[in-house]
Amino acid sequence: MASEHAHAHPHGHAPHTHGHISPISLYITIFLALMVLTGVTVGAAYVDLGQFNFLVAMIIAVFKASLVVWYFMHVKYQSHLTKLTVATGLFFLAILLGMMLIDYTSRDFTPMLPPTSPDGVIGTPTTAAPAQH
């Protein structure tokens, strides 16, 4: 609530709190949504969507995580500075994951030595997916 809250109680001496109080019904709703989405994730895993199984699972997980961050962790009611702090963390996580994926998907774009170990299992792979063939 931060500073605005000083003006939120025109009668001045209302019980003071420095946070937004969400109704219990909102928490129950978020809880139920999270439970339903868990069921949806499990159900979707049993449907053959090819490459999209992983994508669907991750989209649902990101959505669930967003609900927790936004409502359970009260980020919705925090200041811009707090929201920016949260966004910064996600930004750096995106860099971490994004740069890694760019690296590992683009390795085969340039000529590289073939895998050295014939059975291609754990070792020092020189290219992606040594054991898949």
Place this chain on the structure above:
Amino acid sequence: MSNTVAHADPHAHPHAHAHHPALQHHFDTMSQQKEAAVIGMWVFLLTEILFFGGLFVAYMIYRVWYFDAFAEASRRLSLFWGGLNTAVLIGSSLTMALAVRAAQTNNRKWTVNWLVLTMLLGCVFLGVKVIEYEDKFANYEVPGANYNWVYHEQHAAAEGHAVEHRPLSQTPEQLQRTTQLYFSLYFTMTGLHALHMIIGVGLMLVITWMAWKGKFDAEYYTPVEMSGLYWHFVDIVWIFLFPLLYLVERHT
């Protein structure tokens, strides 16, 4: 709701509560103090996000390299226990949110009650994790010298259960090695997650005791809210771990 940063204006609250006993001398107002705590906690959680992020990166690389091994090994986890634990943890997030709400509304009794319930659900989660780990040890599925990929199937066959599985692109000898990568990541990620939960329960023991002693009121409940942020973060980690570890590939 406010989108303004709490500013240092000691005159915003000219009346008595400017001298709340929990107000530290280096803060001007309770809301400024709370804002600082919230941002500080989030900065800590950011380091946690990147800490787990490194493990997720390792997981992604090996999953791409050895997808079939991950798909096979993932089926050795019990979807029942994993799903139950997901529900338990989401439930504990609800009780934690309600504990914070009870503190916000000056309800000492229910702050304590919801915190105790949250700890109990956390312990249920850890108990289920013990059952799951025990099953991995019993089936020689813990990476190391005693790791035995085919034991589970042979054991099931000996007891008359046929084990169905997808067409394998790797020989059992290859799977013996590649599936250990999956289980190494499984134990590291769930183990670190469980460690965070143990720490979370420990935190809550202290917070519950403080709440019991009446240290919090509607104006000062920052420790309850901070442990709540931590607990919800641990919940979020599990929200990603569950599909990544238990649901690599369940169709076919």
